[in-house]
Amino acid sequence: MGMFDDRKRDVTRDEFEALALRHIDALYAAGLRLTRNERDAEDLVQDALLRAYRFFERFERGTNIKAWLFKILTNTFINKYRRTTKERSIVEGPEQETVQAHAASRDTAEQSLDPERWFFDRLLSDDVLKAVDALPIDFRMVVILADLQEFSYREIADIMDVPVGTVMSRLYRGRRLLQKALAQYAVDSGFVTEDASVEDLAEHRRRRAKGAE
Amino acid sequence: MTTLEPMPAPMECAELERSVEAYLDGEFDAREQAEAEVHLSGCERCRKLSEGAAALRTALRARLREAMGPASPAGRAPAALRLRVSTALARQRRPLWRRLLSPVPLATAAACAAGVLVVLATHAGGDGLVVEAVKKHHRGLPLEVTTASIGAEAIPGWFAGKLDFKPTPPRFQEVGAKVVGARLSHLREYPAAYIKYELARGQAGLFIVDDPERRFEATGREVRVGPRTLRVMNSRGYNVAVWRQDEIVYSLVSDLGEDDLFELVRSAQAR
Numbered sequence: 001m002g003m004f005d006d007r008k009r010d011v012t013r014d015e016f017e018a019l020a021l022r023h024i025d026a027l028y029a030a031g032l033r034l035t036r037n038e039r040d041a042e043d044l045v046q047d048a049l050l051r052a053y054r055f056f057e058r059f060e061r062g063t064n065i066k067a068w069l070f071k072i073l074t075n076t077f078i079n080k081y082r083r084t085t086k087e088r089s090i091v092e093g094p095e096q097e098t099v100q101a102h103a104a105s106r107d108t109a110e111q112s113l114d115p116e117r118w119f120f121d122r123l124l125s126d127d128v129l130k131a132v133d134a135l136p137i138d139f140r141m142v143v144i145l146a147d148l149q150e151f152s153y154r155e156i157a158d159i160m161d162v163p164v165g166t167v168m169s170r171l172y173r174g175r176r177l178l179q180k181a182l183a184q185y186a187v188d189s190g191f192v193t194e195d196a197s198v199e200d201l202a203e204h205r206r207r208r209a210k211g212a213e
Numbered sequence: 214m215t216t217l218e219p220m221p222a223p224m225e226c227a228e229l230e231r232s233v234e235a236y237l238d239g240e241f242d243a244r245e246q247a248e249a250e251v252h253l254s255g256c257e258r259c260r261k262l263s264e265g266a267a268a269l270r271t272a273l274r275a276r277l278r279e280a281m282g283p284a285s286p287a288g289r290a291p292a293a294l295r296l297r298v299s300t301a302l303a304r305q306r307r308p309l310w311r312r313l314l315s316p317v318p319l320a321t322a323a324a325c326a327a328g329v330l331v332v333l334a335t336h337a338g339g340d341g342l343v344v345e346a347v348k349k350h351h352r353g354l355p356l357e358v359t360t361a362s363i364g365a366e367a368i369p370g371w372f373a374g375k376l377d378f379k380p381t382p383p384r385f386q387e388v389g390a391k392v393v394g395a396r397l398s399h400l401r402e403y404p405a406a407y408i409k410y411e412l413a414r415g416q417a418g419l420f421i422v423d424d425p426e427r428r429f430e431a432t433g434r435e436v437r438v439g440p441r442t443l444r445v446m447n448s449r450g451y452n453v454a455v456w457r458q459d460e461i462v463y464s465l466v467s468d469l470g471e472d473d474l475f476e477l478v479r480s481a482q483a484r
Binding site for chain 1: 276
């Protein structure tokens with residue numbers, strides 16, 4: 001019956017809108033960092049949400065819809081946009097190491113022992129965005145999912161269709177790259193001075209230059 | 214350092230260093246966490262390492278939230294996107310609905326131009342508006358303003374600026390109908406004003422939508438009430454009267470019998 005169908009679809013759409021559209025800001029924020037431009041981000045989010053709506057009956061009620069939507073966003077991006085952008089698909093080499101292999105390296109320990117320099121308090125949001133955008137795409141995605149959206153490793157693994165070990169390794173490397181880039185911005189803006197544990201050569205030269213004055 | 218410790222194994226510095234990220238990310242289970250904490254409580258160096266990494270994590274997250282969290286321009290979906298998505302979602306099931314529409318008959322258009330109250334021509338099955346209005350009314354979502362909070366007279370003004378049109382709710386006072394309150398609603402993707410009435414013998418909800426493009430068709434029986442032509446139909450036990458005034462479509466959903474419903478609509482004309 002036409003009327004019955006109509007009503008059934010109304011209910012589905014209402015449910016979808018109530019559950020899914022709450023996350024449109026988060027999806028857009030991630031989409032914008034993936035595509036790096038507003039028009040593509042809007043298209044990506046719209047495509048992803050329409051896909052989600054079409055496959056809504058496959059969504060298991062009671063499970064995490066945000067993770068499900070992010071998975072669709074990621075897949076939509078890979079299928080449609082990544083092909084057209086000049087992103088390298090997979091970061092080769094070191095990315096494959098397990099998290100155990102790189103352990104906590106000496107400089108992480110040293111950086112961590114001296115956290116004050118790492119607060120980045122005075123960084124401009126534009127610099128932060130630039131630093132995020134400069135990350136290789138897989139690292140960028142993992143950092144956004146973990147540190148902005150606060151998904152668990154397991155959820156990120158499901159979203160990106162990779163093992164948990166890969167998530168950990170990408171997250172570790174992504175964070176380090178981001179910290180480095182932010183530290184560089186901080187140094188460039190002149191409110192953090194470099195020191196031995198960051199850039200020992202530069203500091204060494206600076207000290208020598210001072211000494212020579 | 215032996216590797217043959219019995220379980221639960223005291224954690225060593227190297228182990229903690231390896232797993233400090235997962236620990237700080239809250240990925241440890243209760244036992245792992247307890248082991249890490251035992252180690253941290255006895256190892257100054259690892260405690261410093263962990264605290265430093267935690268501070269770094271916190272700072273990084275704060276910067277990310279600032280730059281692209283929901284309070285930042287880069288973290289908020291533009292209004293245009295929300296609109297596009299809603300419209301696109303509505304269109305997903307539009308084909309059936311479209312098929313039910315046919316061009317507005319000339320006579321109707323002429324009558325409209327003359328400012329006469331008309332009700333749109335009947336199209337079999339084109340009752341989406343009514344079905345949705347009934348469903349929304351039945352669900353009884355909380356009202357956003359109530360007569361108790363701002364007074365009945367202030368309710369039409371409350372909609373100002375919230376809709377692209379100015380809804381002018383009819384006054385039903387003659388038959389003892391009292392405004393209970395109002396909320397913003399929508400029928401399909403079109404924003405609507407919703408006003409709830411308490412009646413002597415039941416309740417009613419009135420939806421007012423702006424429909425200059427005549428997307429809403431009404432089905433049902435045509436009934437003349439005073440100078441007004443109504444369409445009347447029943448859905449899920451509610452009687453619904455739909456009428457149009459220029460570009461505005463009113464749909465009144467009630468649990469009244471038809472005669473009482475007509476009486477109510479008639480009283481609305483005496484404003």
